[in-house]
Each structure stands twice: as structure tokens, then as C-alpha cells.
Amino acid sequence: MPLSGLDIFKLLPKTNCGDCGVPTCMAFAMKLAQKKAELSECPHASEEAKETLGAASEPPIRLVRIGGAHALEIGNETVMFRHEKTFFHQTGIALQLRTSENKEQLLSKIKEIENYKVERVGEELKTDLFFISHNSEEKDVFLKILQLVKENSTKGIILDCPDKEVLKAGLDWLRDEQPAIFMQEEATDKDIELAKNHNASLVLTAHSFDELARQSEKAKEAGVNDLILNLASKDAGLQLQNNTIMRRSALKKNFKPFGYPLFAFIQAKNEFDFLAKASLFLCKYDSIIVLPQFDEAMLYTLFTLRQNIYTDPQKPIQVDPKVYPIGEPTPESPIFVTTNFSLTYFIVSGEIENSGISAHLVVCDTEGQSVLTAWAAEKFVGEKIAKFIKDIKLEQQVKTRKLIIPGFVSQISGDLEENLPGWEVIVACQEASDIPSFVKNVKLT
Amino acid sequence: MNFEIPKETNPGKIVEVTIGATAKQGGTRSHTITIGGSTALPFHFFEGEHPHQPVIAMEVFDKVPAKYPASLMDYYRDVIDKPADMAKKCVEEYGAELISVRLEGTHPEKGNKSAEEAAEIVKQVLESVSIPIIITGHSHFEKINEVMKKVCEVTEGENCLINYVETDNYKTIAAACIAYNHTLVAQTPIDVNLAKQLNILLTDMNFPAEKIVVDPLTGTLGYGLEYTYSIMERILNDGLGGDKMLAFPMLINPGYESSKVKEARVSREDYPEWGDQELRGAYWEIATSVSLLAAGAELLIMYHPKAVEVVKKNISEMFDLKNGD
Numbered sequence: 001m002p003l004s005g006l007d008i009f010k011l012l013p014k015t016n017c018g019d020c021g022v023p024t025c026m027a028f029a030m031k032l033a034q035k036k037a038e039l040s041e042c043p044h045a046s047e048e049a050k051e052t053l054g055a056a057s058e059p060p061i062r063l064v065r066i067g068g069a070h071a072l073e074i075g076n077e078t079v080m081f082r083h084e085k086t087f088f089h090q091t092g093i094a095l096q097l098r099t100s101e102n103k104e105q106l107l108s109k110i111k112e113i114e115n116y117k118v119e120r121v122g123e124e125l126k127t128d129l130f131f132i133s134h135n136s137e138e139k140d141v142f143l144k145i146l147q148l149v150k151e152n153s154t155k156g157i158i159l160d161c162p163d164k165e166v167l168k169a170g171l172d173w174l175r176d177e178q179p180a181i182f183m184q185e186e187a188t189d190k191d192i193e194l195a196k197n198h199n200a201s202l203v204l205t206a207h208s209f210d211e212l213a214r215q216s217e218k219a220k221e222a223g224v225n226d227l228i229l230n231l232a233s234k235d236a237g238l239q240l241q242n243n244t245i246m247r248r249s250a251l252k253k254n255f256k257p258f259g260y261p262l263f264a265f266i267q268a269k270n271e272f273d274f275l276a277k278a279s280l281f282l283c284k285y286d287s288i289i290v291l292p293q294f295d296e297a298m299l300y301t302l303f304t305l306r307q308n309i310y311t312d313p314q315k316p317i318q319v320d321p322k323v324y325p326i327g328e329p330t331p332e333s334p335i336f337v338t339t340n341f342s343l344t345y346f347i348v349s350g351e352i353e354n355s356g357i358s359a360h361l362v363v364c365d366t367e368g369q370s371v372l373t374a375w376a377a378e379k380f381v382g383e384k385i386a387k388f389i390k391d392i393k394l395e396q397q398v399k400t401r402k403l404i405i406p407g408f409v410s411q412i413s414g415d416l417e418e419n420l421p422g423w424e425v426i427v428a429c430q431e432a433s434d435i436p437s438f439v440k441n442v443k444l445t
Numbered sequence: 446m447n448f449e450i451p452k453e454t455n456p457g458k459i460v461e462v463t464i465g466a467t468a469k470q471g472g473t474r475s476h477t478i479t480i481g482g483s484t485a486l487p488f489h490f491f492e493g494e495h496p497h498q499p500v501i502a503m504e505v506f507d508k509v510p511a512k513y514p515a516s517l518m519d520y521y522r523d524v525i526d527k528p529a530d531m532a533k534k535c536v537e538e539y540g541a542e543l544i545s546v547r548l549e550g551t552h553p554e555k556g557n558k559s560a561e562e563a564a565e566i567v568k569q570v571l572e573s574v575s576i577p578i579i580i581t582g583h584s585h586f587e588k589i590n591e592v593m594k595k596v597c598e599v600t601e602g603e604n605c606l607i608n609y610v611e612t613d614n615y616k617t618i619a620a621a622c623i624a625y626n627h628t629l630v631a632q633t634p635i636d637v638n639l640a641k642q643l644n645i646l647l648t649d650m651n652f653p654a655e656k657i658v659v660d661p662l663t664g665t666l667g668y669g670l671e672y673t674y675s676i677m678e679r680i681l682n683d684g685l686g687g688d689k690m691l692a693f694p695m696l697i698n699p700g701y702e703s704s705k706v707k708e709a710r711v712s713r714e715d716y717p718e719w720g721d722q723e724l725r726g727a728y729w730e731i732a733t734s735v736s737l738l739a740a741g742a743e744l745l746i747m748y749h750p751k752a753v754e755v756v757k758k759n760i761s762e763m764f765d766l767k768n769g770d
Contacts, residue, residue, distance in 0.1 A: 083675040116718070118718040118719070235762050235763075236759060237488055237766035245491070249448070249450075272727060272731060272755040273755050275731050276735045276758075279735040283736045296718060296719065296720030296721070297720025298720070298728060300718065301725070304667040307667075308671040309736070343672065350705065350706065354511075
């Protein structure tokens, strides 16, 4: 929680000695409040001042990294609702591997997960972590999986291993990999020591707020700062409440023991139930979701939800400006023109598709603005559209010489024709939902 | 450090809206359904009241939808062109709590069925199921006004949920709802101020506040969900914060919207990285429904039986918490 200049002034020596380079303590306090100076510039600052100011400058929810070179970053969130600013560090998606699994298929499974990626609105989406669970008697299998993952993947690893000897052996292997340790039970001093010595973050598990807060303080005192909190709840409703309460405590009450990313281990009846719970927790503050099995449809759904929820509400998502084929267009197919605001693109392309025709959809670069906004900002006007159409050499790709523009910008049609000799402009309907009937009633080419 | 749960109480309360009417109330429904009444954010039982659970409606059609996904057709093939039978199936086999009758076929370009034909279909559905019903229209103003007037008249007293009016076309349908005692959906395109304005217009014509349900317009997963999600959270926060013109329960359309998108229709052969088509159709609707439930949806019109089953189960599980289980 930020301190005001006056709050800081009270903590300073108030001697106006000028040793910090600023004539008065008050002026120095003001600079500190604006983050234009550092407390270390004052040689006379008390221990109390250092502690208080240090705590105040920490983010309310700590940023935690899991993994080596391409570490996943979670936490450091600042708001309860995405419309208040944005959610910054998206939920990490982990795939669970178990020692009880069919060993013959482990390697191909790991490779399949490692290689899985899918593109959506210009973003490459993939899984972030492996969650490795030791749930059988075979100790060597855990290390064997670890070895396979290390050899075949760059993703971060979370170790779920109640056998502390095996866990230690695994951690020795992952020295430079910044793994995380998932604690099924309360973390002992030894566990905390182990995490500290191996530069690992610790997923703390507890069954009540007080117990979790106590463990979190204990770990911090012992020097483990990278914590992830798992308040094990018996059902989804309680988990949702608990996540909200902990996030609120950290952000609004500055309750330090809960100032870390959250984790929930989802238990579900079947894949549909799992997705329902995963969707809920993805929206409401979970930083890691562990999938029990590899299922492309599930991953694609969760990736899309994650992209939606973690998109910055102040920055529209853009699609690449270019010509998109709808259906199977030929050089004689009609040509629609619109802007590169992703929602506009999705709705317009969807409605052209619904109309049953094939067409070319020219998506102009309007920096992600919608039709009317882009027109008002002079990014979707005759001259700009004409230039774009020339730049992409549309004339060489198609035989059609008619452009269909959105009804909301009918006023640009004259200007557009003037800038594009040889082309005719057709003004379409205003709403995309009317495209199917527009297509039926108007000659498009 | 001892932990104390930080509770936030709200000055506002969401309006309670009841759909349907029993014989005693002048209708023929076996029971009514009430939504709204909350004094806290969704499922925050620790700091407020949630007297009613969100409910799930399923939809039947006056005309087989042009682009109905094959994965859904497998569930409804035998009844898709028989709205009364389909309604029965949705209730008895899939657990629908309300039935929405979508009158797309009355649109002049999609069949141009007459108002009388529409009224007949609605009557058949009312006879085949005993739960409250929703009548869902389209945006051809002239035609839908004529259709809704007729439907409101022949269902007088049933307190159907008439879905929907919009800012440019609300007077005729709202007047019919008042005359024949129905509840109304006010739909606006993903915007807090527009939603508020339409509610003001309606209440200004003495439309009773306890008969308004707000449709903020559903962007499905991957197609604008984030906009709907945040608009709903903002509307709900403002409503709970004391703005009476934003304190109405909200309806969403995850079924209709999810069934239209490419993800529900294309095969795994064409899009291998999108995974199993069958699962994907249900997944898309589940993720849309659950995320919008978290944002404040209270009435969901859904299509996929698997999605309905699991969303309903999760709503009940969450409400177990309230019931002290």
C-alpha cells in the first residue's frame, strides 16, 4: 500500500541536514512518495523507516516465477475486477504426469504436450508447466519422469512428491530450473529449508485461513519468499469464496501473509465438470490450473478463456490486417471491407459465413478500432482504405472490382471511389447481423 | 497475525423478478421461477444474501435453425422440428427449468411465419410443458412487434418472459406486456450506459421494475466474451452500489451464441489442434456459461445437454454452501 509524503516524512530524522542532496526532509519525503528518490540516499534513516518503507514498496501480491529460461510468471496483480485496470499475469496451465501411469507411453505423452500449440488472434498458445505427481511405490519412476521432462521440455516443473528423499533427489536435479514444490500437507521446517536451498518456490497447502497465514509467515521468516497459496476447499463454491477473500485481503487490507499467487487443485467428476470448475477459477483469481489429462479441445477452450479474461480492457485485440478468405472464394467472389478490431472481424466474418456465400474479407489496419471509432479517428476513410488496397495489391489477386463497405460509413464511398479508379463501392447494411439478408437482396459483384 | 475475513456490504439489492404464473395467479404453470434478490456479488454467501439460484432455460424453435451444429443435432434429431415435443424432451431428459421458444421463423427473410402461426406454436409448448416459458424474437421491428403483440395476447396471464425489446423498438412490446401481464427482457449491446438508458425509458412508461430482466448481449467465448464479462461485472457492481436503474437480474444466451461459432462446427480433421469436435461443442458452451455466471448471469438460455447438466450441477454445488452443507 503506497505511503503519502507526509507518512514518509514522519519516519525521517527531520534534521534537514541535506546529506541526501535535498535541502529538507519534507522535500525528500515528497520525492520518495513520487518514487523519484530511494531511501538509501538518506544516511541517517532509522531501521524502522527502512522496514516500513520497504514493505510499502513491495507489490501487494508477489510476482513468482516457475521454470528456467522461459519461466512462467504469476501474481503481481493489482485489481479485483479486470475492468478496473487489467489482470497482468495469466493463469499458468499445467499438465499432470503421474508415476502410476503407463511407463511405455510417457515419453510420447511428454512430447505431445511439449509440441502442442495453437494460434488464436495472432497469439501462440501453449501449456506452461508439468505437474509431476509421485503416487505409486516406484521411487525410480518419479526421477525417470523428471529426467524425461528435463530432456524433452523447457517448461517449468511443479513437484508433487510426499516422499521427501525422492523429492530431494529430484530437486538436486533441477538446480537451475526454479521448480516449485507442491505440499500436500503442512510444510515443516525441513520442507521450507529444502525449498530455500534449492531455489524452489513453495505451494503451501492448508485447510483454514489462519493455518495458511501461519505457514506463509513461517516460510517468509525462514527466507522463502516465493510462495503460492493453496487453501484446500471441499467444493467449488467455497474455493471461489476463499480465492476472493484472499485476493481482497492482499489488495485492500494489505494482509501480507496472503500477498501471493493462488492455487487450487481441481477435483471433478468428469471432463465437463472439470472444465466448469477450471473456467470458474480461471476467472476468479487462480494462478495455476492443473489438468489431469491431455485433451486438445479442453486446452483450446481454456486458452481462449484465458486470453479473453487476461486481455487488457484498454487495448483492443487486433487481428492482422490482410485479406481473409471466407469459405472458398474465387477471383470473382465479392469483397467486403472492414476494420481490424478483433470483435468486428469475428462478427463480420461469422455473419458472411452464416450467409452461406464465399467472399474475400479485406481487413484494414485501424489500430484495432471498430468501424465508427476508426472512421471518427480518420483511420477508416477513403484515402486510407484505398492505400491499403493498393499496398496489398488486391487488383492482382481478384477480378472483382466492387468493394462492399459497412453501412455506418456510407459517407466515405465517394472519397473511396475517387481514390481507387476503376472500382465501385457498394454500401452494405449497418449491423453485421443483417449481412445474410443483405447478401440475398443485393447484387454484390 | 490473526486473520479476519474482509466483508463488503452493499447498499443496493437486485430486483426480484418472477416468471410464470400458476392457476391461482391467473396462469397454467405448475410453479413460478424467481431470480434476483441478491445483495452481494455472485456466490459471495459470506457477505450477503442470494435468495435464488441462477436458472437454466433450454431453447426450441419454430423453424429448424439453418446452421444447427451436427453435434447438437444428434441429441434432438427426432424432435428438432416439433417444438412442443422438443420442449418436453428438454424438460424431462435434460432438466430444463424454463423453455425458450425462439420465433426466428417469423422473420420476413427466414420463413415469414404469421403472428397466428407463432401464437399457435407457443400455445402448443405451453400445453406440452408445465414450467414457465420465454418467448424469444428477432430484430425485424415491424414483424416482431406484430408477432409479440399476438403472442402476448393469447398467453395472457401466463407471465411469460418476453425476449426482447431494444432502445429503438420497445414501446409496442412493452405495452403488450403491461396489458397482458408478462415480464420483459431489455436488451442493449454490451454497454452500461445504454443498458441503464433503456431501463429508464421502460420505467418512465410505467413499466414495473420487478418485471424487467436485462440482456447485456452475449459475446461467446473467443468472440467478445471479455466485453460481456466486464460489462456484467460493472452493471452488477453499480446495481449493488445503489443504482436502481442497473439493479436487474441478467439473462445471457450461451447456447445460441456458442452454436453459431466455427468452433462448434468444424471437424478435428480440418482443425487438429482444436481437438475433439463433440467435446469442443459442449466445452465452448460450458466455459461461456460458467465465466458469465461468475460475472453475474442469473438466467442462462442453453443448448447442449452435457453443458446444461454440468452447469446446473455446479450451480447447485455452490448453493450447497449457502444451505450450510
